[in-house]
Amino acid sequence: MKYIDIIKENRQLEKSLSSEKYRIAIITNITVNQIKEILEFDLRSKGIFAEVTFGDYDNIVQDSIRFSDADLVIIFWEIANLIDGLEEECYLMDSKQLDTLSSRFENDINLVIKNLKSVPLVIVNKFTNSAFDSFVLSDSPLIKLSKQGNLMLEKLSSNNVIAVDLEKIFNKLSIDNSIDTRQFQSSKALYSINFFKTYVNAIYPAIMSIRGFSKKILVLDCDNTLWDGIVGEDGLSGLQMSDLTPKGKVFSEVQKVILGLKNSGILLAICSKNNEKDVLEVFDKHKDILLSENDFAAIKINWKLKAENIKEIANDLNIGLESFVFVDDSDFEVSLVQQSLPQVHCLKVPKNLSDYKDSINKLRALFFTLSNSDEDKVKTDLYLQEKIRKQHSVKFESLESYISSLELQIFIDWNNRSSVPRAAQLTQKTNQFNLTTKRYSEEQLIDMLDNKHFEFATFSASDLFGEYGITGLIILKPQSHGSNLYVIDNLLMSCRVLGRNIEFKFINEVLNKLKRNGIKKLYASYLRSNKNEQVECFFEKVQFNLIEKNNNCKNYELIMNEFKYKNLDYIKCSEII
Secondary structure, three states, X not given: OOHHHHXXXXXXXXXXXXXXXXXEEEEEOOOOOOHHHHHHHHHHOOOOOEEEEEOOOOOHHHHHHHOOOOOEEEEEOOHHHOOOOHHHHHHHOOHHHHHHHHHHHHHHHHHHHHHOOOOOEEEEEOOOOOOOOOOOOOOOHHHHHHHHHHHHHHHOOOOOEEEEOHHHHHHHXXXXXXXXXXXXXXXXXXXXXXXXXXXXHHHHHHHHHHOOOOOOEEEEOOEOOOEEOXXXXXXXXXXXOOOOOHHHHHHHHHHHHHHHHHHOOOEEEEEEEOOHHHHHHHHHHOOOOOOOHHHOOEEEEEOOOHHHHHHHHHHHHXXXXXXXXXXXXXXXXXXXXXXXXXXXXXXXXXXXXXXXXHHHHHHHHHHOOOOOOHHHHOHXXXXXXXXXXXXXXXXXXXXXXXXXXXXXXXXXXXXXXHHHXXXXXXXXXXXXXXXXXXXXXXXXXXXXXXXOOOEEEEEEEEEOOEEEEEEEEEEEEEOOOOOOEEEEEEEEEOHHHOOOOHHHHHHHHHHHHHHHOOOOEEEEEEEOOOOOHHHOOHHHHOOOEEEEEOOXXXXXXXXXXXXXXXXXXXXXXXXXX
């Protein structure tokens, strides 16, 4: 799309969106005005009401204070413009002058990152001088400054900071298509429209992650998708997936990539039109297959429509369809799923198989997450345990008798820094049981823990079938300093433990503790999102009084002296000390 058309479309989108604005600040020491329309349009077209504000030109340190409450800060900090004309001046500076400039620059980087520690997401570009120095036999003073700046960024690595490697964008577009040195000389505008389009596309996964929109599950066809050949026609011995054969090598490499995705916490599922026995025999007996049946959280092998099977997988795993990615070799199947389930991202196996591994690798961006936790490594096992629980549940006539049979236990952990990575991940990924849908980075949660006025509790759970891991979170804060009136800032729980009354056990234990600690009144809110309608009346169910209501928000209060503890004795509870 031409830049002028992007501007027009962006203006129309601004009039049509009514959601809360996503506040983006761009602080820079060069001119990057054209990124505003491109970034706003890209996010607005996906339903995010982005509003971009620029800081003052070449005022990055001060602007890092000014925009410390933004939702996202993007930093364009160019080595070549640390001082005017540095790309030439650096050759006239002696080592002492360069060291002084480097020290000042490093101090500024340190200060900026500290000033932005409460921003949910900060995107800063790694320093490079490729636009001004193409000589390959030695490093210029600017390249040395860039290396020192990047080392500083690594030392200051913060959980809310993403460093973007501009060299990869240059490699994709070429320097000539990324840079306009003439414009830089006249107006300090270094980058091209094509560069900004590619840049916005590159940072999009990080924005989706902090907004809770990362994909969670990869659904795969089998024939000509996981292996070369059709099991029903070629038989077990006719399937190729060995890295010793030209065709098989492609599928062996793809399976390795898929296993890597699974090991990073992405769920896998099979959706195949086939005889189930034939396909399972491949996983059990084929000498070259790298994947096993236990690598998949769900398996649907039958002759039903694939869209129906995907919906069943979503229901079985309690995962929204917008979290799905589907891969198939059939134009017909991919087209049908796209039409029936537009929320699902679809990928067709490319006709040129040499492109297949790269296509699967590119899916990593859709699954990108800012926070990683120990639960990611065993996520598939947790869902397989849940499958066993569901099989166990059919033995019981009532939900309560089933829940009682599970021997459930929850373990509440207050103000523990080691639980921060998982807690941040829960805020970023949990959509259904999430009362306010506030998203937090690890850095923000650490700040809350360091602030003695916040109360922060996670809970983990287990039953006779195994561990659930950390699956819930509550954040509490005083209404004012020293107050015994508290506010529930956030309350959420993973969909993995829904339907067991664990949420009621947890909140009762938390409320009982607050009452014992002398809290007089507790306030709470439910903020409606597209996915959390099932918890709209949760606070009414746990004795809160509704005090205000509008279209998208319900506000509550609980007078603690009126709270009556309800002991769900079939769920045991203990605090981790």
